[in-house]
Amino acid sequence: DAGVIQSPRHEVTEMGQEVTLRCKPISGHNSLFWYRQTMMRGLELLIYFNNNVPIDDSGMPEDRFSAKMPNASFSTLKIQPSEPRDSAVYFCASSTGPHGGYGYTFGSGTRLTVV
Amino acid sequence: GDSVTQMEGPVTLSEEAFLTINCTYTATGYPSLFWYVQYPGEGLQLLLKATKADDKGSNKGFEATYRKETTSFHLEKGSVQVSDSAVYFCALEATGGFKTIFGAGTRLFVKA
Numbered sequence: 599d600a601g602v603i604q605s606p607r608h609e610v611t612e613m614g615q616e617v618t619l620r621c622k623p624i625s626g627h628n629s630l631f632w633y634r635q636t637m638m639r640g641l642e643l644l645i646y647f648n649n650n651v652p653i654d655d656s657g658m659p660e661d662r663f664s665a666k667m668p669n670a671s672f673s674t675l676k677i678q679p680s681e682p683r684d685s686a687v688y689f690c691a692s693s694t695g696p697h698g699g700y701g702y703t704f705g706s707g708t709r710l711t712v713v
Numbered sequence: 714g715d716s717v718t719q720m721e722g723p724v725t726l727s728e729e730a731f732l733t734i735n736c737t738y739t740a741t742g743y744p745s746l747f748w749y750v751q752y753p754g755e756g757l758q759l760l761l762k763a764t765k766a767d768d769k770g771s772n773k774g775f776e777a778t779y780r781k782e783t784t785s786f787h788l789e790k791g792s793v794q795v796s797d798s799a800v801y802f803c804a805l806e807a808t809g810g811f812k813t814i815f816g817a818g819t820r821l822f823v824k825a
Contacts, residue, residue: 602756631812641757641802641815653811689756699745699764699806702813704756 604690604705611712616678619708621690622671629693631702632665632675636686647673648695680712715740719803719816726793727824734788734801734819736777742808746770746779746786749802751818757802760788798823 603622611617623630632644645655650667658665662681667673677684687709691702720735738744745764749757761770766781775790788801803816 629811640817643812646812648811691756699762701747701749701759701762702757704758706754706756 602690602692602703602705604688604708606708607706608709609711611680611710613681613712614679615712616676617680617684617710617712619675619688619690619710621673621675621705623673623690623692624703625671627692627694627703628670629695630667630673631691631693632673633689633691633704634686635689635707641689644675677710680710682712685710685712715744715805715807715814717803717805717814717816719801719819722800722818722820723822724819725822725824728795729792730823732788732790732793732797732821734803734821736786736788736803736816738784738786738803738805740784740805740807743781744805744807746777747804747806747813748775748777748786748788749804749815751800751802753799760801793821793823795823795825797821 605620630647634642644657645665646653647667665675687707689707691704693702694700716739718737747762748760750760751757761772763770763779769778777786777788800818800820802818804813806813
């Protein structure tokens with residue numbers, strides 16, 4: 599398996615523009631997580647899907663952020679409009695389930711820079 | 714609520730030194746415990762795990778034992794290498810919970 603695949607690896611955009619980050623989880627994994635990592639705040643959980651259904655989006659910072667999972671093999675995280683404070687590394691992770699101690703497999707991340 | 718506390722870094726060691734990174738947790742029931750490692754420019758990788766009390770997780774020379782009595786899961790390695798330089802995250806998955814809770818991470822530097 600190729601692991602969790604995220605695209606793009608790097609994204610530089612101007613303030614106010616729409617940004618879409620993409621994730622392909624591992625086949626057979628039914629849980630998917632979006633995280634944001636910054637030096638100041640560390641690793642933050644943004645949203646969690648189970649069987650393509652959003653279970654908890656309490657970590658989404660504001661309405662400018664939205665996430666979808668239209669099928670088991672694809673998810674997107676969209677920021678519209680983007681702001682400089684959204685600059686961070688965004689990780690997608692997948693797991694075989696929310697319970698059972700399986701752990702997560704993380705993608706390599708998307709480094710977003712908003713100028 | 715559930716939480717994970719790990720020692721602040723950075724930790725700087727010479728090659729072949731003994732490593733301990735402390736991790737304690739607060740949770741009800743019997744959580745599963747994990748250590749993840751993040752190398753520069755990469756995502757987190759699962760290093761080892763333990764799912765019940767007294768279990769020892771091990772991988773690549775790293776070990777950690779699930780200690781229920783002290784609510785701890787300290788990471789150890791007998792002889793570190795320069796290639797072990799990374800950030801290490803302790804994490805727990807609460808009983809019946811749907812997400813993993815991560816510690817703040819501990820950065821390790823190993824000097825040649």
